[in-house]
Amino acid sequence: MEGSFGELQEKVIGRGLCTACGTCAGVCPVQAVDWAEMDGEPVPELAGACANCGICPAVCPGAEVNIPVLEKFIFGRERPEEIPDLGFYREALLAWSADLPVRKRGASGGLVTSVLVYALEEGIIDCALVAGFRRDDPCRTGAWLAASKEDILAAAQSKYACVPVNTLLSRALAQGYRRIAAVGLPCQIHGLRKMQYLGRPASMAKSIVFMTGLFCAAQFYFEGTRHLIVERLGLTGLDEIAAMSYRGGDWPGHLVVELKDGRRLLLDRHQYMYHHLMPAFKRDRCEMCVDWSAELADLSVGDYWDPGARAGEALGTSSCLVRTAAGEEVLKGAVQSGYLETAGLEARRLAAGLGFELKKHAAAFRLKQRRRFGWPVPEYHRETDYEPFPREQHLAPETKTGKE
Ligand SMILES: Cc1cc2nc3c(=O)[nH]c(=O)nc-3n(C[C@H](O)[C@H](O)[C@H](O)COP(=O)(O)OP(=O)(O)OC[C@H]3O[C@@H](n4cnc5c(N)ncnc54)[C@H](O)[C@@H]3O)c2cc1C
Numbered sequence: 425m426e427g428s429f430g431e432l433q434e435k436v437i438g439r440g441l442c443t444a445c446g447t448c449a450g451v452c453p454v455q456a457v458d459w460a461e462m463d464g465e466p467v468p469e470l471a472g473a474c475a476n477c478g479i480c481p482a483v484c485p486g487a488e489v490n491i492p493v494l495e496k497f498i499f500g501r502e503r504p505e506e507i508p509d510l511g512f513y514r515e516a517l518l519a520w521s522a523d524l525p526v527r528k529r530g531a532s533g534g535l536v537t538s539v540l541v542y543a544l545e546e547g548i549i550d551c552a553l554v555a556g557f558r559r560d561d562p563c564r565t566g567a568w569l570a571a572s573k574e575d576i577l578a579a580a581q582s583k584y585a586c587v588p589v590n591t592l593l594s595r596a597l598a599q600g601y602r603r604i605a606a607v608g609l610p611c612q613i614h615g616l617r618k619m620q621y622l623g624r625p626a627s628m629a630k631s632i633v634f635m636t637g638l639f640c641a642a643q644f645y646f647e648g649t650r651h652l653i654v655e656r657l658g659l660t661g662l663d664e665i666a667a668m669s670y671r672g673g674d675w676p677g678h679l680v681v682e683l684k685d686g687r688r689l690l691l692d693r694h695q696y697m698y699h700h701l702m703p704a705f706k707r708d709r710c711e712m713c714v715d716w717s718a719e720l721a722d723l724s725v726g727d728y729w730d731p732g733a734r735a736g737e738a739l740g741t742s743s744c745l746v747r748t749a750a751g752e753e754v755l756k757g758a759v760q761s762g763y764l765e766t767a768g769l770e771a772r773r774l775a776a777g778l779g780f781e782l783k784k785h786a787a788a789f790r791l792k793q794r795r796r797f798g799w800p801v802p803e804y805h806r807e808t809d810y811e812p813f814p815r816e817q818h819l820a821p822e823t824k825t826g827k828e
Contacts, residue, residue: 446588637718639726648705
């Protein structure tokens with residue numbers, strides 16, 4: 425059992441701790457891990473003979489992420505106590521694509537898409553691991569290897585249903601790609617960093633040029649989307665759908681469903697997110713994740729809600745924490761080459777936003793409750809403080825930050 429897929433099954437999947445990040449399938453040297461669908465959710469399963477190499481249970485971020493050890497590995501030192509919230513970063517900034525159609529196509533300001541396009545066109549990467557919608561089932565999410573600008577653009581915007589993107593790692597290497605950009609949620613970045621830390625598989629660990637993490641309040645069960653489509657939009661079946669996006673139309677983007685008969689239906693983002701997906705359909709494992717701002721990524725990117733911006737009348741802007749030298753290099757390159765435009769940002773304002781409280785503090789408190797009852801919990805090797813901060817504290821000049 426130890427060192428096999430069976431260990432993963434017993435310690436992670438069977439205990440409800442799988443994040444569906446895809447790393448186990450992505451690192452398997454004999455491609456024995458595949459995906460089953462259970463209640464609409466991707467679940468890893470053994471589809472071939474396990475080589476008992478021990479890699480998948482070792483890199484899986486489901487039950488354990490040793491954040492202090494990984495931070496020392498990435499940033500060269502342990503996090504001092506006074507920077508508990510957003511992790512290490514070199515610079516905080518606002519950014520948006522200099523290409524207006526790309527900016528409009530992005531969930532926020534199209535930063536992620538622009539950086540990937542820059543890195544591909546400049547020959548810094550051969551491909552990127554991205555999340556989009558499936559061509560054969562347009563309301564379901566899927567992952568693909570993007571090796572052209574068109575493939576990257578097709579993956580723009582946020583998908584509020586699971587995409588095990590890291591699964592694509594082994595396929596990328598099999599196709600001869602050696603310089604890969606990864607984009608993912610905090611759990612996906614955790615899996616990739618564990619792989620790099622362990623150096624297994626060695627070829628994969630070395631192949632990732634930079635990782636872009638998305639700020640993440642939660643991922644959601646697809647069942648939540650199905651309910652939106654049937655209950656709120658009044659469709660009788662998902663097979664009426666020709667195309668879908670969670671952040672379609674003008675910024676900040678809404679649930680847009682295009683039907684095969686030509687009709688276009690729209691559901692307000694605030695309504696579907698805060699009155700449906702967020703309260704009722706958060707994935708259970710996400711409720712226990714204490715990483716909101718993708719603290720282990722090279723670049724971490726989120727929505728920026730400019731207090732003065734009016735929905736439908738403004739263009740989106742991405743907020744970004746530049747954490748590592750690799751992140752800084754690619755971001756600066758994209759700016760200097762005219763792909764991105766930037767402005768300053770006080771990072772502490774990010775922690776004053778709704779997503780931070782909904783995720784980090786809530787998860788820290790929930791972990792404590794679950795431990796009390798002996799329920800399964802992931803181990804992050806760091807206690808996260810959940811004391812509420814008065815809003816002004818985030819916005820006061822002397823607030824402490826993680827800036828190095
Ligand atoms: C589930 C989820 C929750 C989020 N929660 C928050 C939050 O609480 N606060 C906040 O500020 N921002 C949050 N974000 C991030 C935000 O919505 C934008 O994705 C981010 O600001 C980047 O915008 P952009 O315009 O720069 O990226 P774009 O140019 O639109 O590119 C987006 C990239 O993200 C990738 N991607 C999209 N969905 C997924 C997914 N499900 N899994 C893996 N990769 C994906 C795509 O491959 C694409 O390359 C969340 C995103 C997701 C997917």
